[in-house]
Amino acid sequence: MTSNVSMKCMKCNERAVIRMRQHRLALCKDHYIEWFVQQTQRFIEKYHMFTRDEKVLVAVSGGKDSLALWDVLWQLGYHAEGLYINLGIDEGLHYSNESERLAREFAEQRGLVLHVINVEQAHGETVPEIARRTRRGRDKPCAVCGLIKRHDMNQAALELGFNVLATAHNLDDEVAFLFGNVFHWNLEQMRRQAPILPESPGFARKVKPFCRFSERETAAYSLVRGIAYIEDECPFAEGSKQLLYKDLLNRLEEVEPGAKLRFYLGFIEARDSGQLVLPREEEVPLELHPCPRCGQPTTSPGLCAYCRLFERESLEASETQRPSG
Amino acid sequence: MSVVLILRKQEFKIEGTITVKEALKRLNLSPESHLVVRNGELLNENDVLRDGDVVKIVPSISGGGR
Numbered sequence: 001m002t003s004n005v006s007m008k009c010m011k012c013n014e015r016a017v018i019r020m021r022q023h024r025l026a027l028c029k030d031h032y033i034e035w036f037v038q039q040t041q042r043f044i045e046k047y048h049m050f051t052r053d054e055k056v057l058v059a060v061s062g063g064k065d066s067l068a069l070w071d072v073l074w075q076l077g078y079h080a081e082g083l084y085i086n087l088g089i090d091e092g093l094h095y096s097n098e099s100e101r102l103a104r105e106f107a108e109q110r111g112l113v114l115h116v117i118n119v120e121q122a123h124g125e126t127v128p129e130i131a132r133r134t135r136r137g138r139d140k141p142c143a144v145c146g147l148i149k150r151h152d153m154n155q156a157a158l159e160l161g162f163n164v165l166a167t168a169h170n171l172d173d174e175v176a177f178l179f180g181n182v183f184h185w186n187l188e189q190m191r192r193q194a195p196i197l198p199e200s201p202g203f204a205r206k207v208k209p210f211c212r213f214s215e216r217e218t219a220a221y222s223l224v225r226g227i228a229y230i231e232d233e234c235p236f237a238e239g240s241k242q243l244l245y246k247d248l249l250n251r252l253e254e255v256e257p258g259a260k261l262r263f264y265l266g267f268i269e270a271r272d273s274g275q276l277v278l279p280r281e282e283e284v285p286l287e288l289h290p291c292p293r294c295g296q297p298t299t300s301p302g303l304c305a306y307c308r309l310f311e312r313e314s315l316e317a318s319e320t321q322r323p324s325g
Numbered sequence: 326m327s328v329v330l331i332l333r334k335q336e337f338k339i340e341g342t343i344t345v346k347e348a349l350k351r352l353n354l355s356p357e358s359h360l361v362v363r364n365g366e367l368l369n370e371n372d373v374l375r376d377g378d379v380v381k382i383v384p385s386i387s388g389g390g391r
Contacts, residue, residue: 006371006372007369007370007371007372015369015372016369017366017367017368017369018367018369019369019370026369029367063387064385064387065387172386172388173388176388214357215358215385215386215387216357216358216360216385218385219360219383219385220360220367220385223360223362223367223383224367226365231333231383233384233387234387237387237388240388242388243386243387243388246358246386246388247355247358247386250355250357250358250386251355251357253357254355254356254357
């Protein structure tokens with residue numbers, strides 16, 4: 001039997017569009033937008049992410065989270081420009097080209113500046129093609145894709161004069177990453193997981209203003225704001241561990257509202273207060289060397305991991321020169 | 326007549342009147358990772374779906390490499 005108890009906004013008594021059990025809050029469309037924008041500003045200030053005097057480069061994928069982040073920063077009046085990286089993923093869906101079209105449309109509608117990098121135009125190969133050719137991408141292109149995105153985002157931020165790079169990682173992303181790291185005791189990654197990674201020589205500051213919003217909340221924001229985003233999942237994400245972890249954690253959230261947020265905030269607090277002791281950084285800081293090709297810092301002399309992806313000619317040459325037998 | 330629910334181009338039909346929460350449960354979908362939209366309007370879990378309604382189920386979870 002259907003129980004029809006209408007749900008009302010707790011601020012104005014209009015019909016609610018969302019209920020957030022972890023916050024014990026139900027809101028109508030207008031109050032949800034207001035709450036979401038205000039909360040983002042609160043997180044930016046709480047974690048000292050950036051000020052109104054700083055230029056922010058927003059990494060946009062054409063998906064709901066990154067376009068929502070750019071929309072919120074625009075509404076808050078920040079100087080935020082977008083960066084889209086066309087990875088050349090097609091797989092019969094025109095995935096990258098459609099994502100780029102939506103990112104461009106979003107920027108045009110708001111009069112915002114979008115910078116575009118096209119991997120195939122830059123390197124003569126798409127990400128799936130690079131992945132098929134290299135050991136790093138042998139099983140799945142995700143590792144190659146991540147490496148290229150991290151490198152290109154940082155390089156673009158530095159070259160375009162931004163010292164802040166904002167990504168739309170949300171609570172589900174952070175909790176799934178943390179869960180995976182705990183499950184595999186990857187302590188080194190746990191040391192570096194935070195809402196903000198400070199800038200250092202050769203690296204822009206990286207911030208995650210959405211790190212406390214669930215993915216459901218960011219999706220709801222995009223829907224009520226009428227943002228057109230790519231709804232198809234990346235064709236290579238199917239079967240990923242991150243999706244599996246997110247599903248498991250959402251099943252837990254159903255029976256224990258607020259579990260994800262408590263897990264994440266509990267970890268950050270325990271680590272930052274010293275209750276959770278993770279391996280410290282090397283007593284002697286790692287010596288970083290500029291990559292002779294791209295100039296970005298790398299831990300060992302010679303080409304960085306990104307530039308080694310494109311060493312096809314020299315690798316092929318060394319293969320042919322190697323003595324047989 | 327029935328309620329038609331569309332999830333990633335796949336159609337599901339449910340007979341009779343049902344809440345959003347019950348419909349998601351019937352399809353074994355987590356309400357934490359799915360939203361329901363009718364005529365462009367986001368529905369809450371207590372909103373009622375009736376015969377003739379065509380609603381879209383929007384997955385909120387995505388993911389790949391980090």
